Amino acid sequence: MIRISIDAMGGDHGPEVILAGLDKVVERRPDLRFLLYGREEAVLPALERRPAVRRASEFVHCEVAVRMDDKPSQALRNGRWKSSMWRAIEAVKNGEADVCVSAGNTGALMAMSKFCLRTLAGIERPAIAAIWPTIRGESIVLDVGATIGADARQLVEFALLGSAMANALFEVERPSVGLLNVGVEEIKGQEEVKEAGRMLREAALESMAYHGFVEGDDIGKGTVDVVVTEGFAGNIALKAAEGTARQIASYLRAAMGRTWRARLGYLLASDAFAQLRDKMDVRKINGGVFLGLNGLVVKSHGGADAEGFAAAVELAYEMISSRLLEKTRSSLDLYHAREANPDRSPADGAALNQ
Known part of the structure; x- marks a missing residue:
């Protein structure tokens, strides 16, 4: 129960x-x-x-x-x-x-x-994680509004939290993680983002596969399982995506009712439009999870x-069913053990995880 x-x-x-x-x-x-x-x-x-x-x-x-x-x-x-x-x-x-x-x-x-x-041990500030529909399926984006202007260590913490959520929700053993940036080249971006990238590369964590930098269009492509950013950029990206979905839906409704040919085309392709409407329904991805x-x-x-609130409750149900909190604690323990013993081998980390 x-x-x-x-x-x-x-x-x-x-x-x-x-x-x-x-x-x-x-x-x-x-x-x-x-x-x-x-x-x-x-x-x-x-x-x-x-x-x-x-x-x-x-x-x-x-x-x-x-x-x-x-x-x-x-x-x-x-x-x-x-x-x-x-x-x-x-x-x-x-x-x-x-x-x-x-x-x-x-x-x-x-x-x-x-x-x-x-907050959990070792976590300075919590994050809000959102589930994002993508071409490949779904990704997790965090932070989408809790921490404005995160430093490098906080971004690394967000990566740990997001990868634990992806592991629990998507059942991916080593979720791919990317840092949102203005370009994929290592020389681009704010110093905090570049430093976080260096820290994640050097950590070589068993709990995630660090992909590198990703850009805004990579979110919708589903390039990685987890997109990490600070709350200001994350919240703007989230609201922009929701607004774009509503804008496209409005355009489609107007176009489909403009002429009798358009209405006939809509009837002939009603199943396809129903699937599109379902994928663009922002109510079905309602709910941000407070992590950390x-x-x-x-x-x-x-x-x-009502449909949107039901989706948030369903998300809460899935978080408990997938043992998100236990998996998050395990991921953080592994990272902190690696920090305390930087010479420890990946095999040691796997043994600790057992």
């Missing part, structure tokens, strides 16, 4: 959309149980209209709901102990839930998660609809 704590007050649309998303998930995942945190006057009426969710849930009343425009420091100061967001995160810390999902204020969620769960913490937290888009 997997237990997921839910911040039922997070997001732009409130409990109604969140519970509608859970309703979609319980149909597919009968082994899920939910801990719902929120204001009873807002949550309970919506919960009564979702009997399947009600049967799979336990509700806890909270006095405070973190607003989407609250500053992280303000939310942390005013929302500790009382808010639905804090209580949902705290459930993971106390072992009452396996993972937390919230569509709330990203800055507040990260601040509370870091304060409540703390002593516990798992998944952030849904604040504006997600």
Whole structure:
């Protein structure tokens, strides 16, 4: 049985959309149980209209709901102990839930998660990882918004976190990892990125296959399993890709309805267009995973609809099922052992991993 704590007050649309998303998930995942945190006057009426969710849930009343425009420091100061967001995160810390999902204020969620769960040993700052659809399948991109202006060591830490996630989610033994840069040549880019590349090459880690530098168009190509960057560039890339997907979908709708020939062509190729629409549906890749913490937290888009929130919950389910946290700790232990004993051979690292 997997237990997921839910911040039922997070997001732009409130409990109604969140519970509608859970309703979609319980149909597919009968082994899920939910801990719902929120204001009873807002949550309970919506919960009564979702009997399947009600049967799979336990509700806890909270006095405070973190607003989407609250500053992280303000939310942390005013929302500790009382808010639905804090209580949902705290459930993971106390072992009452396996993972937390919230569509709330990203800055507040990260601040509370870091304060409540703390970072893993050897991790300076956590990262937000997103699953990215590519021509080859899927890749992981991190950081997409948690750490602005990461230094070389932090980028290496992100590579470790991302490769552990790719290993757990994609079942790839040695995920390929690339550093996002303005060119693939070693002489290009910021000093922090070049230094991180040198560190990864020299580390020769058994847990990943360091590819080198990748450019922006390599993300969609699926050149590597994991793309590593700092949060400013990562967040812009993510939002640009989502906006482009919506733009192309809008162009296609307009073009298909312009003439009777276009409408006929659409009908004849409806199956192909349905597949294209499915691949370009940003709701189905909703959910960013907070990596580097002593516990798992998944952030849904604040504006997600029921289908989008359901996708974030499904992602949380997969993270627990694939033992992401255990694999992350193992990857970090191997790296820190290599740092402490730089002359240790790869065979020694493999033995340690056993």
